[in-house]
Amino acid sequence: MLFYENMLMGLMSLVIGIAIGSVLSKLFLELLVNMMGLNLNVHFEVPMAAIIDTAIIFFVIILYTSLQGYRLIYRFKLIELFRAEREGEAMPKGSVIMALISVFLIGSGYFLALMYMKAVMYADFMVVALYILLATVAGTYLLFMFFTVFVLKRARNNKSAFYNGMNMVTTSQLLYRIKGNAKSLATIAILSAVTLTAVGTSVTMYYNTFTQSKVAAPYSYSYEKKDAALDKKVNEILAGEKNNHPVTYESEVEMIPVKGTFKGERADQVLNTHYNVTNQYQLISQSSFNTLVKHLDVEPVNLSANEAFVYDSLYIEKLDFGPLYTGNTAVFPVGNESKELKIKGVNNRSLTNLNELFVIVPDKTYEQVKQVNETRTVKNIDVKGERNSKELTAKLASIMPAGESEVLKPFNDFYTGFQMGLETTGLMMFIGLFLGLVFLLATGSIIYFKQLTEASADRDRYVVLHKIGVTKQEMKRAIAKQVSFIFAIPLVIGILHSLFALKGLSNILPFEIMIPLLISIGVYGAIYIGYYFLTVRSYYKIVSAK
Structure with a gap:
């Protein structure tokens, strides 16, 4: 049947x-x-x-x-x-040692998540990631099986609080039933952590799409000026689109490509793709740079005769296996001689959309190199409504000369990268939100129906309590306190797991996580709280039904 x-x-x-x-x-x-x-x-x-x-x-x-x-x-x-x-259910024995082990496992997982980039210097990154996963999961199960028992027993031993009102009933109910609920609550905590991490990651990436696209392409368009004919075509197209996308800013920057290298600590670990393909970086004079960066809201540089400053858009400051520019030396030819400049500092801002590696040098040094090397000029253009500049971008791209490869392109725009990022992160966020909603409804429903099952079993006990003088208001408070423990513990543990996971992610990827994370936790918590109030209401209706 x-x-x-x-x-x-x-x-x-x-x-x-x-x-x-x-x-x-x-x-x-x-x-x-x-x-x-x-x-x-x-x-x-x-x-x-x-x-x-x-x-x-x-x-x-x-x-x-x-x-x-x-x-x-x-x-x-x-x-x-x-x-x-x-x-009746037997009281769980508990174990202080196992409770401490659970805290240690979770704590070590959190620590390695925060220090992941340093940890992978001493162990394989997959081994570290696997330990974080296994330690956190195992620690969570042990936490619910032993640490919660330890906490509830401590609460029971606190006589003044235990015998205050309905605390004796609430604490005893939780203590005797925690053994049967431990595995399901631990599973819910892990599912909550996975859900919040997936949703938080996808929302974070979507939220940062414009910012990251602007970091990679600070202008609407950048192109290498080849001849007057190309400039004329560009100006004609921009003039034709001035009603929809008027030009808001234009600048030109002269630079000298040189076959340069770097000397010093981790000097051979440059991650810039353009440099690795061409073995070239672009020299820019200090005065030209200081004029250019006024629009980019970047600090100007002040260099002495033997100093240089590097701008590498792929540089990550805390990356231990990346290049270390500051204090190293930039070496490049000047005619038959070799010029060495000590690198004063480094920044990861892009100066154009062409993803090149730039070395800022004193004006005198630049003029010396200019006498024996050819220069090139890159033009940067900003237009209004660059997020919706599909047609304008297509027109400009159609007149640009082809590049030698995908890396060596004489033209690059903001819209293409932004749209690709929007499509990728939009799909990820949709999947993350959809699965997150499914997991949230599933975990909330598991607790809801589990508590209603216990309410049916507890009905006779509450009838007896009511007969000996316990008021309905006291019953409601006791039920609310008991159910809040069951809902709060997996939610808090899940949020903590996701916070450390996303904090570890932010150490690897330069994303702003705080706002999207707060939004994700806020929405998740609000729905979870809705389940809590629904459960308390249904629980009370069952135990108080005549």
Whole structure:
């Protein structure tokens, strides 16, 4: 009978779920297209292949759970199942040592997550990542199985608080049932951590799309000036688009490409792709640089005769296996001689959109190199509405000469990189939010139905308490306190896990995580709190029903 009941309920849920999913599919697709910044028309469609695949997968799951229920009934006599409901749960023994081990495992995982870039200097990065994962997961299970028991026993031993109001009932209920709930609560905490980390990461990347695109391409357009004819074509196109995308800024910067190298500590670990392909960096005079950076809100440089300053857009300051420019020496030819300048400092801002490596040198040194080397000029242009400059970008790209490769391009724009980033991060955020919502509803429902099951078992106890003088208000407070513990612990642990995971991510990737993280935690917490109030209300209705 139980087998048929489970099968019937499962199949009904499957049919209802497919129907609701089909109705909402167009809405979700429109949301996805909007997140990706695409201009597409979405039509309502019910794909039969997807429905069949979904039906098969869920039918197998429903069949498996129904068979498990059938096996449970078959293994025990009916009288044993009724008797099991009346048997009280034994108090968990707990272990201070295991509780401390759980804290150590989680703490070590957190520490390595924060110090990941330094840890991989001494061990394989996969080994470190695997330890963080296993230590955090194992520590979480041990935390719920032993540390929570330790905390509840300490609360019980605090006589003044234990015998205050309904605390005796609440603490005892939690203590005796924590053993049965430990694994499910630990699983929920881990699922919450995975959900928040996935959602937080995807939202962070989407939130930072414009900022990161602007870091890589600080101007709407940058191109190498080849001749007057190219300039004329560019100006004609810009004039034709002045109503939609008027030019807001223009600048030209002269530079000298030289076959230069670096000497000193980690000097051979330059990550700049353009430099690694060409073995060239671009010399810019101090005066030209100080004029250029007024628009970029960058500090001007003041160099002595034998100093230089490096601008490498791929430089990461805390990267221990990257280049170390400051204090090293830039070496480049000046005719038949070799010039060496001590590097005063480094910055990872892009000076143009062409992703080149720049070395700022004193004006006198620049003039010496200019006498024996050819110069090139790069023009930078900013236009209004660069986020929506698809047509203008296509027109300018069509007149530009082809580059030697994808790396060595004489033209680069902001819009293309921004749109590619928007499509990638938009898709990631959609998947992250969708899966996050599914996991959130699943974990909230698990706690909700678990608590309602316990409410049915506790009903007789609360009836007795009410008869001996416990008021309804006291019962509500006791239920709220008991349920809050069950909801709060996995939520707090999940948030802590995700905070350290995302903090570790921010050490690797230069993303602003605080605002998107607070948004993710806020929304997740609000829905979780909604489940909490719903559970308290339903719990009270069950135990107070006449």
